[in-house]
Amino acid sequence: MQNKGLSQNLVLKELESRLRNDFAYDSGKIIGSMCTCPHPLARKVYNRFLDINLGDSGLFPAVVKLEKETIHMLGTLLSNLEASGHIVTGGTEANTLALWAAKKLSKKKQCEVIMPASAHYSFDKAADLLGLRIVRVGLNDGFQVDVEAVKKAVNLNTIAIVGIAGTTGLGVVDPISELSKIAVENDLYLHVDAAFGGFVLSFLKELGFNVSDFDFALPGVCSITIDPHKMGLAPIPAGGILFRNERLRKAVAWNVSYLAGGETEQATFVGTRSGTSVIAVWALLKHLGREGYKRIVRRCMRLTEKLAEEIPKIKGLDIVTEPTMNIVGLKSEVFDIRQIAKELRFRKWAVSLFPNYIRIVVMPHVRKHHIERFIEDLKDIIDKLGG
Ligand SMILES: Cc1ncc(COP(=O)(O)O)c(C=O)c1O
Structure with a gap:
C-alpha cells in the first residue's frame, strides 16, 4: 500500500x-x-443498505424480519409455508449447510451421501470439509439420476440423498419424487439443489410447461437450495437455503454471546453477513412478483x-x-x-x-x-x- x-x-x-x-x-x-x-431496483436497494450485518442480528431486528418474510415468500414458491432458512452467499454455502444439517441430525459415524454424477462440485467441497463420503451414481439416457442405482447405493452408512432440480450442465431435473420415496422409506435426509432451477421451474409450471415435482410438496424433501443471484436477478452474493421446518434449520444454529446487539443465533456458515443482499432479494420478490418472474x-x-x-x-x-x-x-x-x-x-x-x-x-x-x-x-x- x-x-x-x-x-x-x-x-x-x-x-x-x-x-x-x-x-x-x-x-x-x-x-x-x-x-x-x-x-435496477436491486442495485438501488443494495447500495443503500450496505452497512447492515446480519451476523449481529440483534442490531437489525427489522432486517431479520425482512429475511423471515423473504424465506416465507420463497417457501410459498416451493410449496412450504413452514420453511425456515436464510439468504446466504450462494449455492455453495447453501449446499454445504444442507449436508452439515444432514450430518448433525444423523447419529451415524461413517457418513455417506448419495448424489448423481451431475451434482455440482460444491458438494465435493462440502464433503471434504465435513468428512463425508460421496457416492456418485450414474445417469439415465435423459441425464437424470438413475433411480435404481440410488436404491442400490443405500447402505447402513447413508445419511442423505441429493437430487438436482436444474443440473449445472444441462438444466435437467432429477426424478425427485422417486428420490423422495427412497428417502422416506429409508429415513434419509433428502436435499434438492435447485440453485438454478428454483427461480425457473415453478414459473415454467405456471406457464404450462411440463415440469415434474421437485419441491417441498414431496414429503421426503428436507431442504432446498434456491439462488436469487442466478435467475432471481439479485446482486451477488445471494444464495438461498430453505429447510422444511425450524427444527432442521436449528441443526446448524450456533449461539454467539458477545455481539453488540446482544446474544444472537447464527445458522449460516459465515458470521458477519450481508443484510443488504437480503433486502435486495426481498425488494425484488415484492416488486416483480410471480407475474414479473414468469415474464422473464x-x-x-x-x-x-x-x-x-x-x-x-x-x-x-x-x-x-x-x-x-x-x-x-x-x-x-x-x-x-x-x-x-x-x-x-x-x-x-x-x-x-x-x-x-x-x-x-x-x-x-x-x-x-x-x-x-x-x-x-x-x-x-x-x-x-x-x-
Ligand atoms: C446446481 C448448482 N448448485 C450449486 C451451484 C453453486 O452456486 P454458487 O456458485 O453460487 O456457489 C451452482 C453453480 O453454478 C449450480 O449450478
Whole structure:
C-alpha cells in the first residue's frame, strides 16, 4: 500500500480504465454463466443498505424480519409455508449447510451421501470439509439420476440423498419424487439443489410447461437450495437455503454471546453477513412478483427454444438433449467441441465448456439479436472448420 492516498477521482478513473475490457453482461457475449445483470431496483436497494450485518442480528431486528418474510415468500414458491432458512452467499454455502444439517441430525459415524454424477462440485467441497463420503451414481439416457442405482447405493452408512432440480450442465431435473420415496422409506435426509432451477421451474409450471415435482410438496424433501443471484436477478452474493421446518434449520444454529446487539443465533456458515443482499432479494420478490418472474422466464425460454432449433440446422452440430429450462448443450460428432469453444472465445463469446459439450445459458441479459449473432458466428466457425 502506498504511503499517501490518491484522490477519490483518481482511484475511480484508474478503476474504470482497468476494468473497461472485462466482459459485460449487456454486451450479450456472456452466454455461459448463470449470473446476470442485477435488476435496477436491486442495485438501488443494495447500495443503500450496505452497512447492515446480519451476523449481529440483534442490531437489525427489522432486517431479520425482512429475511423471515423473504424465506416465507420463497417457501410459498416451493410449496412450504413452514420453511425456515436464510439468504446466504450462494449455492455453495447453501449446499454445504444442507449436508452439515444432514450430518448433525444423523447419529451415524461413517457418513455417506448419495448424489448423481451431475451434482455440482460444491458438494465435493462440502464433503471434504465435513468428512463425508460421496457416492456418485450414474445417469439415465435423459441425464437424470438413475433411480435404481440410488436404491442400490443405500447402505447402513447413508445419511442423505441429493437430487438436482436444474443440473449445472444441462438444466435437467432429477426424478425427485422417486428420490423422495427412497428417502422416506429409508429415513434419509433428502436435499434438492435447485440453485438454478428454483427461480425457473415453478414459473415454467405456471406457464404450462411440463415440469415434474421437485419441491417441498414431496414429503421426503428436507431442504432446498434456491439462488436469487442466478435467475432471481439479485446482486451477488445471494444464495438461498430453505429447510422444511425450524427444527432442521436449528441443526446448524450456533449461539454467539458477545455481539453488540446482544446474544444472537447464527445458522449460516459465515458470521458477519450481508443484510443488504437480503433486502435486495426481498425488494425484488415484492416488486416483480410471480407475474414479473414468469415474464422473464418466458422470454428466456423463447430464446432458448430458438437456439435449440437453430443449432441442429448447422451441419455437424446438435443439441445434447431438449432443454428443460434455459440451458442448451451444444455437441458435435464431427468436430472437436474444444476447438469450437476456442473459436467462439476468440470471437469473445464467453461460453462454458464441459467435457463433451458447450453449455449455453440464456440468462435475462441475453436478447434475440445476441442469439442471432451467435448462430451466425457458429455457422462461420463451422464453415472454416470444414463443415
Ligand atoms: C446446481 C448448482 N448448485 C450449486 C451451484 C453453486 O452456486 P454458487 O456458485 O453460487 O456457489 C451452482 C453453480 O453454478 C449450480 O449450478
